[in-house]
Each structure stands twice: as C-alpha cells, then as structure tokens.
Amino acid sequence: MNPVHLETLLAVLDEGSFEAAADHLAVTPSAVSQRMKALEQAAGRVLVRRVQPVTATEAGEILAQAARRMRLLQAETDAQMSDRLARVPLNVAVNADSLASWFRDVIAEVSSWDGSCLRLRLEDEAHSLTLLRRGDCVGAVTREAAPVSGCDTTPLGVMRYRALACPVMKEKYTLSDGTLDWSAMPALRFGPKDAIQDADLQGRLDYTPPNRRISEIPSSEAFLDAVRLGLGWGLIPDQQSAPLIASGELVTLDERVLVVPLYWQHWRLESPLLQQLTDTVVTAARHHLDPFDDTEVTPGVNVLQEPSGR
Template sequence: MNPVHLETLLAVVDEGSFDAAADQLAVTPSAVSQRIKALEQSTGRVLVRRMQPVTATEAGEVLAQAARRMRLLQAETDAQLTGRLARVPLSVAINADSLATWFPAVMAEVAGWDGACLRLHIEDEAHSVALLRRGDCVGAVTREHTPVSGCETTELGVMTYRACASPALAAHYTRADGSIDWAAMPALRYGPKDKIQDGDLKGRLDTPPRNRRISQVPSSEGFLEAVRVGLGWGLVPDQQSRQLVSSGQLVVLDDRVETVALHWQHWRLESPLLTQLTEAVTRAAAATLDPVSR
C-alpha cells in the first residue's frame, strides 16, 4: 500500500476537505483526488464520504488508524537515526472539564518535547472513546474502562461535581422553609451530549418539570462564568468551584455529589513518544483529580 496515498487519506480525514488537505500537503486538489482514487482502487473500497466535511467510511477509518501508527513510528525511527524528532501531531480526545482543569499540565510538558505537537478533540468523556475506536486519535480521556480493541487503559482518578449557583440566584429560589425550588430555578447545560447535567434533578425532584428554563453554554470556562453570574445553576467540578465557593462568589446548593471516574485509553504500540504522553497524562491527573474509592 502506497505510504503517500495513506498520508493523503489521513490529511483528507483530518482537514475535512480535499482542498484543505492539498494546502497541508502542498499539492493540488487534483493530486489529492487522484491519490484517494488510486488508494480506493487498490483496496477495492470506498474510503471517504465526499460531503462537507469529508468523513471516512468504515474501511477508511481502518486505513486512517494504520496511517497514524505509521506516521508515529516513522517519526520515531527518524529520530533514532538523526537525533531529532520530526513533527508528530499527537491526537487526543478529551472532555472540556479536563481541558479546563488538569490537562494544561500535560500541554506544558509537551511544549518541551522537540518536534511534538498536540491536536485535541473536545468530546464528552462518555463519547470520546468513539474517536479512539475510529482511529481519529492515539489516546482518549474517557469514562470507559474496558479497552477498545488494540488499546490499553490506565485509571486516572475521579472528577467530583456539586450543584452550584450564584448567591443571588440561590436566595431567589430558596423557599421560606429553606428548601430549593428546583423546578423553577433556571439551569445550565454544556451541550446535547452533557451526560452529567442530564441527571441533575435525579433525587431532587420525583418528576422533572416540563419546559424547564435551560441555557446551553458549550465551553467549560463559559459554563463556569454563566453559573457565577446567575444565568442558571449547574453541576461544577470541585477543581473549578473551590476558589469561587471560598470567596463567596458561588454557593453549593445541597450535599449531593456526582462523580465521574476517568480513564486514559491509548493505542497498544511500542512508541517512546506515546509512552511519554501517557506518563504526562497520568502525572497531571494524579496531581489534580480525586483518588478512586476502593
């Protein structure tokens, strides 16, 4: 199988279009199209769905994963021969809360690695493993502890979430008896795949009300700010809320907690760079996340 064709397939999948892939590879869009057609002819499979954005078919995903492995191994082989690592994008799937709290320590480590760079895919921790399964990334922060085929899993720790609101919002929706009017108080969601917030009323109300007032803020930092200014209440990780609670800018609404155990899944591959990344991820998580209860 032609390595140039595989690299072209990977560029098309990553960039989402033939034109963008051509720009990255410094060739014409026509050359990209010809390479993809040649690869499809040699494999006897349609490898990409020609839409906007371009996506890989099931067969294309298999080849894209193979291309990523080849790229990483080639770069490390070259490094052993020349003493310098070629530019290697380490594609990682991660949830927004992790990116906003403990993962910056990983970025700081990667910044000191010669030639390496990160390409992050923001995805809910319940869905990030799908990117790993498709071969879109070499590692993923996920809730799923069962390893994807061809991968290994490392336990990272627990993120603990509590219901928080601004003092003014909490006071407005607290009844005379001290109970909270959960049905009426406006709430927040990160996005349509927000599994944490989806169960926010469980144990607080027997029947969730219809037509709840819910705002959607698809950014971890923006979500926290929306809670702080009183747009709604939300489940916020302790790593983000502690200082704001201590300073009186947020209040914790009740004693209930939601916990999410996080795992690091990565390819089972003899790669010094991937091993380095795994060590950086586990160190950063251990320094910030709560330990898993036994």
C-alpha cells in the same frame, strides 16, 4: 499500500475536504482526487463519504488508524536515526472540564519536548472512545474502563461535581420551608452531549418538568462564569469551583456529589513518545484528581453519592 496515498487520506479526513487537503499537502485538488481514487481501487472499497465535511467509511476508518500508526512509528524511527525528535502530532481526545483544569499540566510538559505538538479534540468523556476506534487519536481521556480493541487503559482518578449557583439565585429560589424550587430554577447545560448534566435532577425531583429554562454554554470556562453571573445553576467540578466557593461568589445548593471516574485509553503500541505522553497524563491527573475509592465508585460507572458516601 502507497504511503503517499495514505497520507492523503489522513489529510482529507483531518482537513475535511479535498480542497483543504490539497492546500495542506501543497498539491492540486486534482492530485488529491487521483490519489484517493487510486487508494480506493487498491483497497477495493469506498474509503470516504464525499460530504461536507468529508467523513470516513468503516473501511476508511481502518486504513486511517493504520496510517496514523505508520506515521508515528516512521517519525520515531527517523528520530532515533537522527538522534532528535521528529515533529510528531499527538492527537488526543479530552473533555472540556479536564482541559480547563488538570490537563493544562500536560500541555505545559509537552511544550518542553523538542519538536512534538499536540492536536486536542474536545469531546465529552463518554464519547471520546469513538475517536479512538476510528483512529482519529492516539489517546483519550474517558470514563470508560473497558479498553477499546488494540488499546490499554490506565485509571486516572475521579472528578467530583456539585450543584452550584450564585448566592442571589439560591436566595431567589428558596421556598418558605427552606427547600429549593428545582423545577423553577434556571439551569445550565454544556451542550447536547452533556451526560453530566443529563441527570441533574436525579434525587432532587421525581420528574423532569416540561419547558425548563436551560441555557447551553459550550465552554467550560464560560460555563463557570455563567453560573457565577446568575444565568443558571450547574454541576461544577471541585477543581474549578473551590476558589469561588471560598470567596463566596458561588454556593452549594445541596450536599449531593456526582463522582465521575476518568481513565486514559491509548493505543497498544511500542512507542517511546506515546509512553512519554501516557506518563505525563497519568502524573498530571494524579496530582490534581482525587484517587479512586472503592466505596464510592465502581470502575467505568458514574455514581451519585449522598453526603454519607464521601
């Protein structure tokens, strides 16, 4: 298929509309429309849904993944021939808590690579594989161990989450018998896809009370601040909470620990740049995350541990 048409397909999907793709490609919207029609005629399939934003059909996802592979290989071929790195965008899916903590080492390392750039897609670690399947990214931080078709998986380590609140909130919702009133205490959630917080009352209450006070804070850093400021309690990873616990700004509400295993899934592709990215992600994760412990976690499964399981 025409490489120009494939690049146009990627521009339409990445930018979200034919008009934005035209600006990105420095052509007219009419030219974008004509290229897309030609590509769909060659494929014999409708490739995109003409909605806002534009989304790929199943056939479009297959072609988009192939186009991204071709782009990466072409860029690396050009780099080898010219003895320099081309400007290769590395599309990566990563969850908010990782981005706010250990993944910063990846950003720092990639910044030293001549010509390369990162395009990060913020996605819950349970949903990031969808982006891999669609060809929207070359790699993803995920809690799924089973590899997507055409991808390889590397264990990264585990993040441990604890129920935390500011001291005033804990005191306010501590009952006369010393237990916490979990049903009344306001809680925080990252967003509608927050699988970590979905089971927040597991083992704490036998049921989920109706009309719970739950605030949504769709930012890892702001979520931590909201807990610190007393808007609600939340499950916070050790990598973020340790300094605030040490200073007394946050306190633990119980001794339960949610163990979340993380994996790096990436395209199975003979690509020096993708291998360099993989090495960087693995090194950063192993420097900051806790190692896997077979007594704590089964690969690909979240485990809520009692204190004795640590």
